[in-house]
Amino acid sequence: MLLSLVLHTYSMRYFLPAAVMMGTAPTYVLAWGAWRLLSAVLPARFYREVDDRLYTIYQSMVLFFFENYAGVQVIIYGDLPKNKENVIYLSNHQCTVDWIIADMLAIRQNALGHVRYVLKDGLKWLPLYGWYFSQHGGVYVKRSAKFNEKEMRGKLRAQMKAETPMYLVIFPEGTRYNPEMPKVIADSQSFAEKEGLAVLKHVLTPRVKATHVAIDTMKDYLDAVYDVTVAYEGTVDHKGQRKLAPSMTEFLCKECPRVHIFIDRIELKDIPEEQMYMRRWLHERFEIKDKLLIEFYDAKDSKRRNKFPGKSVHSKLSLKKTLPSLLFLGGLTASMLLTESGRKLYVKTWIYGTLIGCLWVSIKP
Numbered sequence: 001m002l003l004s005l006v007l008h009t010y011s012m013r014y015f016l017p018a019a020v021m022m023g024t025a026p027t028y029v030l031a032w033g034a035w036r037l038l039s040a041v042l043p044a045r046f047y048r049e050v051d052d053r054l055y056t057i058y059q060s061m062v063l064f065f066f067e068n069y070a071g072v073q074v075i076i077y078g079d080l081p082k083n084k085e086n087v088i089y090l091s092n093h094q095c096t097v098d099w100i101i102a103d104m105l106a107i108r109q110n111a112l113g114h115v116r117y118v119l120k121d122g123l124k125w126l127p128l129y130g131w132y133f134s135q136h137g138g139v140y141v142k143r144s145a146k147f148n149e150k151e152m153r154g155k156l157r158a159q160m161k162a163e164t165p166m167y168l169v170i171f172p173e174g175t176r177y178n179p180e181m182p183k184v185i186a187d188s189q190s191f192a193e194k195e196g197l198a199v200l201k202h203v204l205t206p207r208v209k210a211t212h213v214a215i216d217t218m219k220d221y222l223d224a225v226y227d228v229t230v231a232y233e234g235t236v237d238h239k240g241q242r243k244l245a246p247s248m249t250e251f252l253c254k255e256c257p258r259v260h261i262f263i264d265r266i267e268l269k270d271i272p273e274e275q276m277y278m279r280r281w282l283h284e285r286f287e288i289k290d291k292l293l294i295e296f297y298d299a300k301d302s303k304r305r306n307k308f309p310g311k312s313v314h315s316k317l318s319l320k321k322t323l324p325s326l327l328f329l330g331g332l333t334a335s336m337l338l339t340e341s342g343r344k345l346y347v348k349t350w351i352y353g354t355l356i357g358c359l360w361v362s363i364k365p
Contacts, residue, residue, distance in 0.1 A: 013253045017065035024329040026349035052113030064322035078263040084111035085223035086166045093171035095245035114165040124361040131357025172206035202293035208279040225266045229289045233258040
């Protein structure tokens with residue numbers, strides 16, 4: 001009986017935020033769709049400005065759960081500017097929560113609505129979300145030989161032409177670092193050794209194509225590149241072996257007490273332009289990440305573990321930045337579900353919105 005109650009309580013920790021975040025998606029898409037239609041006769045900048053505000057509302061609600069509800073401590077090292085900038089955000093990749101970390105930093109610069117992602121192509125089929133991310137300026141890319149450079153450049157140029165604020169998130173590793181998949185790690189290390197590159201322990205060998213296309217296309221539009229290294233505390237076992245980073249479920253169930261984020265702001269003039277040299281530069285940046293993570297996980301001095309070097313700031317996100325969005329979207333969704341016509345519209349949005357979205361992304365890559 002007691003065990004059953006404990007398991008029920010644990011599942012409810014995740015069920016509540018998941019139900020709200022997924023449950024408000026149709027409401028959000030309806031609001032966005034209405035604005036999309038209304039703005040069709042207006043200059044593009046009006047659509048973009050309101051779209052960014054709508055995105056801020058939804059992602060602020062998401063951050064309520066990932067920060068305020070989960071009670072995680074966000075510890076920031078390095079140089080995160082207070083003001084918003086046009087940037088490319090490069091980070092190591094180890095779990096689904098990595099996407100949320102970009103939001104955590106962006107909201108602290110009042111740039112949450114500007115976050116756009118370079119996403120692997122398969123994610124475009126996500127119900128409602130896959131379609132919307134592409135509408136918000138996200139770029140879907142295929143891996144290796146199927147990577148379409150011309151298509152990516154075209155999308156980024158269209159964003160620049162519309163003067164879209166850019167907080168473009170890229171994970172150069174291309175896939176997650178997963179200690180439970182040693183073959184992927186071994187293949188990555190073998191490739192680095194074959195290419196005469198440093199072998200990395202806590203990150204995978206980065207791929208340069210998407211990063212090079214993004215920087216090369218937008219070099220006169222960007223203010224900087226943010227090189228971000230993320231470590232989740234508690235991801236080492238009693239033997240000192242690296243464990244799997246927390247999933248969204250585990251994170252929302254309050255199993256990650258602290259997130260450590262190291263930011264290095266890099267000027268564009270310090271980045272080589274040619275792809276061959278940029279590839280070497282990117283690998284060197286990941287060597288720096290690896291050294292930071294070795295210090296974090298493996299430092300011989302136990303006092304230096306579970307922290308990055310240098311000064312840090314415990315950054316707490318105010319409820320004023322997240323709770324109003326939760327109340328607004330939650331209230332709007334609840335009021336829709338109270339009436340029969342609202343419930344029908346809600347269900348139709350899930351069904352037809354998903355179908356239209358899948359059709360759209362299959363026609364317009």
